Amino acid sequence: MPWTAGYSAMKKITAPINRIIPFSNVDGPSNRTAIFFQGCQFNCRFCHNPETIHMCVHCGECVEICPVKALSIQDGRVVWNKELCVNCDTCIRTCTRSASPKVTEMTVDELLPQIERVRPYIQGITLSGGECTIYKDFIIELFPRVKEMGLTTLLDSNGSLDFEKNPEILEYCDGVMLDVKAADKDFHEWLVRHSNETVLRNLEYLLRAGKLYEVRTIIFPGRDKDNTDTVSYVSRIIQDRCIYKIIRYRQFGVREEQQRILGDDTTDEAYAKTFVELARSLGAAKAYLV
Amino acid sequence: MSDALNIVKDTTLTYPQTLLALAKLGENTDHTIRFSDEYYTAKEEGALCDLNEGNLPYRPRYICPDYDLLFAKGCDFLGIEPPKDLLEAINALEIFYNHVPSITCYPVYLGDLDHLLEPFVLKEDRAFAKKVLKLFLLHIDKVLTDSFVHADIGPQDSVTGRILLELTEEMQLAIPNITLKYDPELTSDDFALACVRCMLKTAKPSFANHRMFAKEWGEDYAIASCYNGLKKAGGGFTLPRMRLYECSLHAKDPEDFLNVWLPHYIDLQLEYMDKRVRFCVEESNFFKSNFLVTEGFVKQESFTGMFGLVGLAECVNHLLNIKDNKKGFGMNKEATALGLRIMDAIDKRVAAHTAPYCDAFDHRYRLHAQVGIDTDGMDDSPGTRIPIFAEPTMLEQLEVNEQFHPYFPTGTGDIFKFEETYEKTPEAILPIIKGSLSRGLRYFSGYLENCDVVRVTGYLVKKSEIEKLRQKKQSLNNVTIFGKGAQDGAHALDRRIQRHEEDHSTHQ
Ligand code: SF4
Ligand code: SF4
Numbered sequence: 201m202p203w204t205a206g207y208s209a210m211k212k213i214t215a216p217i218n219r220i221i222p223f224s225n226v227d228g229p230s231n232r233t234a235i236f237f238q239g240c241q242f243n244c245r246f247c248h249n250p251e252t253i254h255m256c257v258h259c260g261e262c263v264e265i266c267p268v269k270a271l272s273i274q275d276g277r278v279v280w281n282k283e284l285c286v287n288c289d290t291c292i293r294t295c296t297r298s299a300s301p302k303v304t305e306m307t308v309d310e311l312l313p314q315i316e317r318v319r320p321y322i323q324g325i326t327l328s329g330g331e332c333t334i335y336k337d338f339i340i341e342l343f344p345r346v347k348e349m350g351l352t353t354l355l356d357s358n359g360s361l362d363f364e365k366n367p368e369i370l371e372y373c374d375g376v377m378l379d380v381k382a383a384d385k386d387f388h389e390w391l392v393r394h395s396n397e398t399v400l401r402n403l404e405y406l407l408r409a410g411k412l413y414e415v416r417t418i419i420f421p422g423r424d425k426d427n428t429d430t431v432s433y434v435s436r437i438i439q440d441r442c443i444y445k446i447i448r449y450r451q452f453g454v455r456e457e458q459q460r461i462l463g464d465d466t467t468d469e470a471y472a473k474t475f476v477e478l479a480r481s482l483g484a485a486k487a488y489l490v
Numbered sequence: 491m492s493d494a495l496n497i498v499k500d501t502t503l504t505y506p507q508t509l510l511a512l513a514k515l516g517e518n519t520d521h522t523i524r525f526s527d528e529y530y531t532a533k534e535e536g537a538l539c540d541l542n543e544g545n546l547p548y549r550p551r552y553i554c555p556d557y558d559l560l561f562a563k564g565c566d567f568l569g570i571e572p573p574k575d576l577l578e579a580i581n582a583l584e585i586f587y588n589h590v591p592s593i594t595c596y597p598v599y600l601g602d603l604d605h606l607l608e609p610f611v612l613k614e615d616r617a618f619a620k621k622v623l624k625l626f627l628l629h630i631d632k633v634l635t636d637s638f639v640h641a642d643i644g645p646q647d648s649v650t651g652r653i654l655l656e657l658t659e660e661m662q663l664a665i666p667n668i669t670l671k672y673d674p675e676l677t678s679d680d681f682a683l684a685c686v687r688c689m690l691k692t693a694k695p696s697f698a699n700h701r702m703f704a705k706e707w708g709e710d711y712a713i714a715s716c717y718n719g720l721k722k723a724g725g726g727f728t729l730p731r732m733r734l735y736e737c738s739l740h741a742k743d744p745e746d747f748l749n750v751w752l753p754h755y756i757d758l759q760l761e762y763m764d765k766r767v768r769f770c771v772e773e774s775n776f777f778k779s780n781f782l783v784t785e786g787f788v789k790q791e792s793f794t795g796m797f798g799l800v801g802l803a804e805c806v807n808h809l810l811n812i813k814d815n816k817k818g819f820g821m822n823k824e825a826t827a828l829g830l831r832i833m834d835a836i837d838k839r840v841a842a843h844t845a846p847y848c849d850a851f852d853h854r855y856r857l858h859a860q861v862g863i864d865t866d867g868m869d870d871s872p873g874t875r876i877p878i879f880a881e882p883t884m885l886e887q888l889e890v891n892e893q894f895h896p897y898f899p900t901g902t903g904d905i906f907k908f909e910e911t912y913e914k915t916p917e918a919i920l921p922i923i924k925g926s927l928s929r930g931l932r933y934f935s936g937y938l939e940n941c942d943v944v945r946v947t948g949y950l951v952k953k954s955e956i957e958k959l960r961q962k963k964q965s966l967n968n969v970t971i972f973g974k975g976a977q978d979g980a981h982a983l984d985r986r987i988q989r990h991e992e993d994h995s996t997h998q
Contacts, residue, residue, distance in 0.1 A: 222884075222885040223883075223884055223885060225911060225912055225915040225918030226911060226915070229917065230917050230920075230921055231918040231919070231920075231921045231922055232918075317885075320924075320925035320928060321885070321888070321921055321922045321924075322925075323921055
């Protein structure tokens with residue numbers, strides 16, 4: 201395999217991969233392989249895959265509960281046997297730390313054959329998470345080699361990495377799909393438990409750099425002001441220069457205590473549509489409801 | 491009650507359906523063609539199946555007339571002049587179709603409609619042409635009431651092709667089946683995408699690997715009936731099938747099967763084919779006096795026999811003693827490898843057999859992965875497909891298919907059911923089709939999970955029509971009854987759905 205040539209001497213960078221979806225039609229244009237990394241610095245209240253937020257601390261609580269004994273402890277670490285696992289997700293429901301035992305540490309050389317296998321059927325790959333940019337060294341090593349395969353490369357990011365200060369990650373990246381969860385500083389900090397300063401800087405920088413593929417904002421039920429603020433803010437900046445996906449809040453997978461705060465129902469479609477209209481009226485011509 | 495009486499009293503049969511059933515009954519009173527005792531035993535055991543072709547082949551099973559010839563010189567027998575405009579062209583086709591026989595009595599190949607009609611369509615105002623084509627499609631659906639009626643389009647984009655796609659979507663009819671002859675170099679992405687959109691909503695067109703077919707058959711090939719590759723101005727004499735699961739039941743182990751039982755049954759099926767082909771050419775009136783032959787619309791040397799098979803997956807799983815399909819053929823390297831060994835063995839033995847006639851094919855029959863019939867139940871999956879309920883991910887399913895499709899010049903295919911979000915992202919499907927065709931897939935069909943027109947095992951039915959039969963009402967389409975059988979017995983509509991995993995993005 202040509203892409204492995206000459207790399208054996210290099211130090212092996214690894215990243216924790218939560219899952220790989222060979223064919224995805226919802227992670228960017230065309231058919232793509234979506235690769236999900238484990239771990240995220242944000243802790244969004246609405247996260248519907250909370251098990252991807254933190255790294256496993258190997259407490260072992262989920263091990264006993266696995267119905268098919270796919271989990272075991274070896275040398276103080278939880279080991280997941282993929283072949284035995286029936287994907288019942290009991291372990292994930294058991295974990296109180298928003299982590300998952302079903303994560304594989306991989307090197308770029310281990311990941312590439314999996315992409316090569318799917319290559320004939322896809323237009324490109326999308327790295328997602330968790331937050332993929334936590335593993336920027338891994339990405340910097342991965343992307344040029346994916347480009348060599350004739351594939352496109354997208355990052356699905358929460359915008360926590362300052363892209364302006366990390367130009368190498370963008371060099372072989374075709375575009376970023378950026379979440380702008382809230383424009384208002386306080387609302388963002390409440391919602392995500394993290395500042396949005398870098399996110400908003402990235403919004404403008406990526407646009408300038410021609411690397412903003414799309415922006416996404418979630419519309420929450422009953423939060424007129426916050427929804428309006430965010431959608432207006434983003435629309436004024438991006439105009440018709442990138443896609444703007446307006447997404448309805450969905451309660452599925454959201455932790456119960458958060459559902460009590462954010463709502464246990466999906467945002468009404470007609471209500472969400474008013475924000476698409478708002479975005480368009482402010483010049484975001486490529487806004488649409490997902 | 492006599493069989494005839496049963497037929498005429500069956501209130502779910504329309505008049506033509508009653509007539510055809512009675513004709514078959516009459517045909518089967520004759521026993522001129524005799525086979526060896528071993529053949530009858532094999533048939534009795536269910537190892538070989540003649541697909542109820544009838545005892546007297548009074549016409550080839552599938553006929554693909556040369557419609558270019560019809561348009562160039564007209565037809566003496568039917569008194570048709572070469573058409574000068576669109577109305578005359580449509581009229582000529584409609585008359586002609588009624589005189590093209592087949593195993594089902596309906597024409598299984600309507601021609602490469604875009605290619606045939608484009609010169610006439612271009613001379614008309616688009617709206618008028620569309621109206622004419624709409625009435626044409628309506629005529630086909632209501633008169634040629636059988637889903638094995640099949641039209642081809644492509645590989646090039648055309649106004650006619652576009653109109654046919656628009657109408658297919660607007661009219662939501664099960665008939666005719668449609669295939670796009672697809673070649674990424676000859677077919678524009680834009681036209682291919684229009685075909686994907688139409689396919690998602692109406693289960694047609696399917697995508698045929700044009701390069702692969704053209705290489706095997708020459709450019710003048712037709713896709714007819716379900717997905718059958720045949721030569722234009724020719725066709726298929728006969729299509730019996732080995733039911734490989736039943737064929738494997740006497741075998742002690744894989745080697746015993748490969749060395750003893752497989753050759754045994756292959757030879758018996760060849761005997762059946764040889765005798766039918768000979769009778770059809772030498773005894774029946776078709777090749778002697780039918781106007782299609784005498785006027786050159788078909789040539790006897792361009793017909794071949796189709797050597798069919800079903801149930802490879804179940805055969806392999808039985809031989810390897812695998813009880814759970816989910817751990818068997820298609821999911822397990824050893825099982826898939828045995829499947830390939832079996833296919834190689836069948837391919838070699840059939841290719842070593844000198845077939846009577848079949849001059850354009852070097853006197854050889856061609857393999858066909860039969861789609862199954864309504865009474866098959868769960869014992870035999872169509873052709874070399876992975877059993878319903880055991881399908882792996884779409885990627886794995888394609889990888890398995892790509893290894894098996896090259897064996898079947900006279901047709902094979904697989905069907906993928908897509909989840910609703912694909913309606914908005916047809917451009918996510920085209921690369922899958924392109925990739926798999928480049929890697930050996932022969933034929934790709936798909937539909938959206940919530941469609942009314944759906945693909946059963948190769949042919950199309952409307953779910954609403956199956957419902958009619960359940961309520962003991964008549965369905966105009968001869969094939970709806972097969973669709974009901976395939977769903978009730980083999981769960982053919984419950985195939986795996988390609989869906990994005992709903993919970994996979996943390997970003998909602
Ligand atoms: S996944 Fe959670 S419960 Fe299981 S060992 Fe890791 S931290 Fe503990
Ligand atoms: S999902 Fe977790 S609990 Fe369920 S089988 Fe797999 S490892 Fe075990």
